Amino acid sequence: MADNFEVIAGHPTSHLIIHVPHSARYIPEKVRGGILLGDADLESELDEMTDSLTAEMVLHATANLVSPPTLFINKYSRLVIDPERFPDEREIMNQVGMGAVYLKSSKGEQLREPNFDSSQLIANYYLPYAKALTELVTTKLSEHGKVLIIDFHSYRNEQHPNAVNHGQARPPVCIGTDSFHTPSGLVELAQSQFAIFGESVLNQPYAGTYVPLDFYQSNPRVTSIMLENRADLLVDEYLNPGPNFDEYSKALAQFITLAANY
Numbered sequence: 001m002a003d004n005f006e007v008i009a010g011h012p013t014s015h016l017i018i019h020v021p022h023s024a025r026y027i028p029e030k031v032r033g034g035i036l037l038g039d040a041d042l043e044s045e046l047d048e049m050t051d052s053l054t055a056e057m058v059l060h061a062t063a064n065l066v067s068p069p070t071l072f073i074n075k076y077s078r079l080v081i082d083p084e085r086f087p088d089e090r091e092i093m094n095q096v097g098m099g100a101v102y103l104k105s106s107k108g109e110q111l112r113e114p115n116f117d118s119s120q121l122i123a124n125y126y127l128p129y130a131k132a133l134t135e136l137v138t139t140k141l142s143e144h145g146k147v148l149i150i151d152f153h154s155y156r157n158e159q160h161p162n163a164v165n166h167g168q169a170r171p172p173v174c175i176g177t178d179s180f181h182t183p184s185g186l187v188e189l190a191q192s193q194f195a196i197f198g199e200s201v202l203n204q205p206y207a208g209t210y211v212p213l214d215f216y217q218s219n220p221r222v223t224s225i226m227l228e229n230r231a232d233l234l235v236d237e238y239l240n241p242g243p244n245f246d247e248y249s250k251a252l253a254q255f256i257t258l259a260a261n262y
C-alpha cells in the first residue's frame, strides 16, 4: 500500500475534493540517493519548488466548515514524482527535464543522471497516487452524481529560470480552467471571492486544472478548477505563514462553501 498520499474524508454530503499535490518536502532516503544535489542545494531547490503551506492553508480553511470537502494531499515532495505531469511523451515539461520525474532542477541544473530510469518511481508512487485519486472521484461520482475538484497550488514571485512559461503575468491570483470541465459561473465566483487580494488572471502563469485521465474531456459531471496563488498570499520570505494567511483562509473557506453549488 502506497503511503505517499493522504485522503482525509469530508462530510458525506460534500461532492468536493480538494487536491494538494505540491505542499510537502519529504523525500524518502532511497529516493534521495538518486538526486545529485548536495543537501544545501536540495533545501534551496525545495524552497523554490514546494507550494509551501498549501496543505496547511487548506486544513486551516476547512477546519470549521459545516460540510467539509474531502482532501487528497500528496505527502511526498514533487521531486519524488509530480502527480500533475504526464508520465510519457505528452508532457510539455519534458522539454526542460521536468516531466513526472524531474531530471533537471528549477535552475536547469542536473537533478538526476540524464539516463535515470524513472520506472520504479512511476510504479511505486505515481501510479498508485493516480489510481487512488481516480477511485476517489469514481466513488464520489456514484454517491453524488457529480464531483468538483479544487486543485490548490502556489507559485513563487519570481519565474524559475528553467521553465516553459516565460514572460507571462504573475498576478496574486491565477485561476486555471479547462474549457470542458470548468463551469464559467465557478470562475466568476473565484474571481469575486479572491478580488480583495488584487488582480486575478486566467491561466497565467499556469494553465488548466487537474482531472484524472479516465474522466478527462469525457465526463462533464467531473468539474474542476485550479487555484494558483502567488506565494506571498500564503507565506513570508522565510516560508512561514505570511500577513495574509488568515484573511486568505477566510476567503478560501467561503469560496469552498459557495462552490458546493456547482
Ligand SMILES: [Zn+2]
Residues within 6 Å of the ligand: 021, 022, 051, 152, 153, 154
Ligand atoms: Zn503546484
